[in-house]
Structure formats: structure tokens, C-alpha cells
Amino acid sequence: MEGLVMKSTGSWYLVRTNDGELYRCRLRGKIKLKDLKVSNPVAVGDVVAFELEEGGESTGAIYQITERENYIIRKSTHKTAHSHIIAANIDRALLVVTLVSPRTSFGFMDRFLVTAEAYDIPVTLLYNKSDLYDAETAEYQQQILNMYAQIGYPGIICSTVSGQGLPEIQEILANHKTLFSGHSGVGKSTLINRLAPGLELKTNEISDYSDKGKHTTTYAEMFELAPDTFIIDTPGIKELGLVDIPKEELSYFFPEMRERLNLCKYYNCLHINEPNCAVLQDLKVGKISLTRYESYRSIMDETDNRR
Numbered sequence: 658m659e660g661l662v663m664k665s666t667g668s669w670y671l672v673r674t675n676d677g678e679l680y681r682c683r684l685r686g687k688i689k690l691k692d693l694k695v696s697n698p699v700a701v702g703d704v705v706a707f708e709l710e711e712g713g714e715s716t717g718a719i720y721q722i723t724e725r726e727n728y729i730i731r732k733s734t735h736k737t738a739h740s741h742i743i744a745a746n747i748d749r750a751l752l753v754v755t756l757v758s759p760r761t762s763f764g765f766m767d768r769f770l771v772t773a774e775a776y777d778i779p780v781t782l783l784y785n786k787s788d789l790y791d792a793e794t795a796e797y798q799q800q801i802l803n804m805y806a807q808i809g810y811p812g813i814i815c816s817t818v819s820g821q822g823l824p825e826i827q828e829i830l831a832n833h834k835t836l837f838s839g840h841s842g843v844g845k846s847t848l849i850n851r852l853a854p855g856l857e858l859k860t861n862e863i864s865d866y867s868d869k870g871k872h873t874t875t876y877a878e879m880f881e882l883a884p885d886t887f888i889i890d891t892p893g894i895k896e897l898g899l900v901d902i903p904k905e906e907l908s909y910f911f912p913e914m915r916e917r918l919n920l921c922k923y924y925n926c927l928h929i930n931e932p933n934c935a936v937l938q939d940l941k942v943g944k945i946s947l948t949r950y951e952s953y954r955s956i957m958d959e960t961d962n963r964r
């Protein structure tokens with residue numbers, strides 16, 4: 658049988674077949690050995706083949722994992738420890754941000770976007786809590802939206818209070834697997850509940866399966882909103898671990914720099930102080946955003962320090 662992994666606790670997996678049946682599966686021993694660098698060989702979003710286990714009701718053993726289109730990992734902070742696959746086969750990430758209460762920093766947004774570029778996952782930015790804006794903030798918001806949209810990250814201004822933007826978000830979700838991410842307090846949970854009012858009930862159904870008392874909050878979970886429409890929630894995962902990008906390659910993960918790389922005089926230009934640098938020239942005339950450039954430099958400095 659084949660199914661989609663909806664939930665992973667590290668010791669067992671909730672697998673959903675095409676006809677909507679749920680099975681609680683374990684891993685066959687052989688798969689466990691396959692990839693020693695990750696702490697979990699199977700993640701939410703994986704498509705797996707499994708066999709029913711004798712004796713048990715709706716329990717199975719996973720014996721094969723379909724090759725992933727993409728996946729995101731979180732690197733362990735311990736040097737020796739393994740990486741953790743947060744989710745696989747993601748069509749799009751929605752990053753929920755807010756200009757007010759709390760204010761999401763550009764640094765956080767840009768780090769997320771660089772990581773998503775590295776994983777090849779398209780991102781739409783959701784600017785939430787628009788009901789709290791005054792006229793000035795609304796105008797500023799629109800400028801930020803335009804800037805990010807221009808470099809390839811479309812945005813939706815929304816509010817769970819006024820309902821602004823929610824139909825557009827529904828449209829993006831339909832027939833896809835979408836990852837929801839964002840800082841604590843931006844309204845992620847409220848938004849998901851507004852988009853899928855029936856979900857709380859389903860969440861409870863699924864948690865009946867979970868081992869009582871076991872702490873599973875750092876694992877992502879996938880929910881079905883509508884036929885073939887899934888969202889991946891990442892409770893407790895504040896940010897994606899920034900992939901280790903050598904500084905010579907970092908500008909490749911900034912789309913507005915990537916498209917100018919051929920115009921720099923030096924093929925190995927780092928866009929710091931080189932002569933005839935197309936990035937610096939366009940920064941000067943405002944064609945490249947200063948905050949984006951600052952994020953670029955700041956990520957580069959961090960990479961330097963880590964080495």
C-alpha cells in the first residue's frame with residue numbers, strides 16, 4: 658500500500674492512503690540504516706510504501722520511501738548530532754510576518770528566504786494583522802510588499818480579524834502541500850484555524866493516536882484542508898536552520914543579485930567593495946533594497962565567523 662506521512666513522532670508515523678484511511682506505521686529495520694546522517698529517515702510529506710502488519714488493526718510497516726522532490730532540514734546545534742528532516746515534498750512555503758505587534762525583522766525574513774532558495778521552495782509572504790495599521794503603516798506595508806514581490810516573493814496583506822486576504826490565501830493553498838512558518842505571535846495558529854475551521858476537530862482525532870505524555874511538539878504535522886490540499890504546521894520550529902552557504906555563493910540565493918552576477922566586472926565578485934560591481938551600483942541608485950543588502954552582508958559575516 659502507498660500513503661502520505663501526515664505525522665512523524667520519531668518512533669512511529671501516521672500514514673494516510675489516497676482513500677483517506679489512516680495507518681499507524683513503524684519502520685522496517687533496513688530503512689533505518691540507510692541514511693545515518695539524519696535522526697529521522699521518514700518525515701512529514703514523504704510518500705511511503707507500507708505493508709499491513711499482522712495482528713494489529715490499521716498498523717503497518719514502512720519498507721520504501723519515494724524519492725523526495727525537496728525537503729527542509731534543521732541542523733542540530735550539537736556538532737556530533739544528526740540533522741532532522743522537518744518536512745518533505747513541499748510545494749510552497751507561506752511565511753507569516755507582521756509589521757506590528759510583534760514586528761518581524763527583515764533579517765529574519767531574508768534568512769528564511771535564503772534558506773527557501775537553497776531548498777528550491779517558492780515562498781509567499783503573508784503580512785498579517787493589517788487591522789492594526791494606521792494609514793502610514795499601511796503605506797509602508799505596501800512598499801515592502803512591492804519590494805519583495807519585485808524580486809520574486811509575492812505577498813498578501815491579511816488579517817484574521819477583518820478577514821482581509823483570506824480568500825487569496827485559500828486560492829494559493831488549493832491542491833498543494835504548503836508549509837506554514839513564522840515567528841511566535843504573528844498569528845500563525847489563528848490564521849490556520851480561520852482557513853480551516855474544521856481542523857481543530859481533526860487535530861484532536863489525530864492526537865488520539867499519539868503516545869500520551871510524550872513530547873512531540875517539535876515535529877511537524879500535516880493537515881488535510883480539502884481534498885488534495887494539505888498544510889504543514891511546524892510547531893516549536895521557530896526558523897529553518899540556515900544552510901551552510903559558502904560566501905562566494907551567497908549572492909546566488911538573493912534573486913535580485915543572482916540576475917546581476919554576470920554584470921559584475923569580476924566573476925568572483927563578493928559585492929563588498931569591488932570596482933564595477935553591478936550590485937553595488939544598483940544599490941546606490943535604489944534598484945536593490947538596502948535592507949536586503951544588509952541581510953546579505955550580515956549572513957556573510959555569520960558564515961565567516963562560523964568557519
Ligand SMILES: Nc1nc2c(ncn2[C@@H]2O[C@H](COP(=O)(O)OP(=O)(O)OP(=O)(O)O)[C@@H](O)[C@H]2O)c(=O)[nH]1
Nearest residue numbers: 785786789816817818840841842843844845846847
Ligand atoms: N489584531 C490582530 N491580532 C491577531 C491577528 N491574528 C492573530 N492575532 C493575535 O495574535 C496573537 C498571537 O496569535 P497566534 O495565532 O497564537 O500566533 P502564532 O504565530 O501561532 O504563535 P505561536 O503559537 O507562539 O507560534 C493572538 O493574541 C491572536 O489573537 C490579526 O490578524 N489581527
Ligand SMILES: [Zn+2]
Nearest residue numbers: 921926928934
Ligand atoms: Zn558585484
